[in-house]
Amino acid sequence: MTTAAFVRAYPPSSKPPGEEAIWFLYRGQEMLVELGAGGVSPPRGGDAMIADLSARGAPLYLGRFNGVPCMAVDMDEAAPIPADLRAMGLRALFGKVPADLYSIAGYAFEMLYWQRSSSFCAFCGGPAAPSLNEWSKRCERCGHIAYPRVSPCVIVLIHDGDRVLLSHKPGWGPMHSVIAGFVEPGESLEECLAREALEEVGLEVDDIRYFGSQPWPYPHQLMVGFFARYRGGEIRIDTNELDAADWFHVDNLPQIPGPLSIARQLLDTWTASRRPEKGRG
Ligand SMILES: [Zn+2]
CATH class of the missing domain: 3.90.79.10 (Nucleoside Triphosphate Pyrophosphohydrolase)
Incomplete structure (x- = not known):
């Protein structure tokens, strides 16, 4: 399970505006995929791809796969699914999506899970905001820093x-x-x-x-x-x-x-x- 073609964004940054991306769009446990002639894959396109999706939280720029930006987006679970995409469970996609893209899909899911579950400090309940220099969140009240869980x-x-x-x-x-x-x-x-x-x-x-x-x-x-x-x-x-x-x-x-x-x-x-x-x- 290597992802040699995938280079992680570090420190966390944003996708250059206008650049096309591979979109890892999650709706709860399910990811939206295209069923094309070449198999099952996450959709690729410009920022318009997510314009009509109701995203919860900021899209995360994860890095580049063969030079193409990879974006993780947490959609509202009630959001409608675009006509050209299908929602499939991450487990069900194991073995269907190419292995290198599946690895990134797993990374995207873990990061969105963390984003969803770290809005408030576990110590004092204060609001937590993303750090600028690493993947972590810092409590605005007590300073506690929380990292993605592994x-x-x-x-x-x-x-x-x-x-x-x-x-x-x-x-x-x-x-x-x-x-x-x-x-x-x-x-x-x-x-x-x-x-x-x-x-x-x-x-x-x-x-x-x-x-x-x-x-x-x-x-x-x-x-x-x-x-x-x-x-x-x-x-x-x-x-x-x-x-x-x-x-x-x-x-x-x-x-x-x-x-x-x-x-x-x-x-x-x-x-x-x-x-x-x-x-x-
Ligand atoms: Zn705190």
């Missing part, structure tokens, strides 16, 4: 030879996935991983290896992926989180998450690492 979440593939631990949550249908959990205050990623493995499925792990990370803008997670080797314990699930967990053989996996998710990337990488060995044996 919530780290560890996601871990626990393996044991040719077996992998997969869990199931209510509502997932036939899909199973690796386990994940939020990092708590005062906790390292490794401590979080060990705690989640023990809490969610009752297992102890070792040989923790970092895999990679993925922003998960629902609304502001950062998934941090690891592999870990099973060390001991019997599966005992946390029924507040899961309704099942079990070991699955590499050649007999159930339905797993879609190809772009870090959960799937972990599983694909692990599967590829087991199968050549099996072929040689």
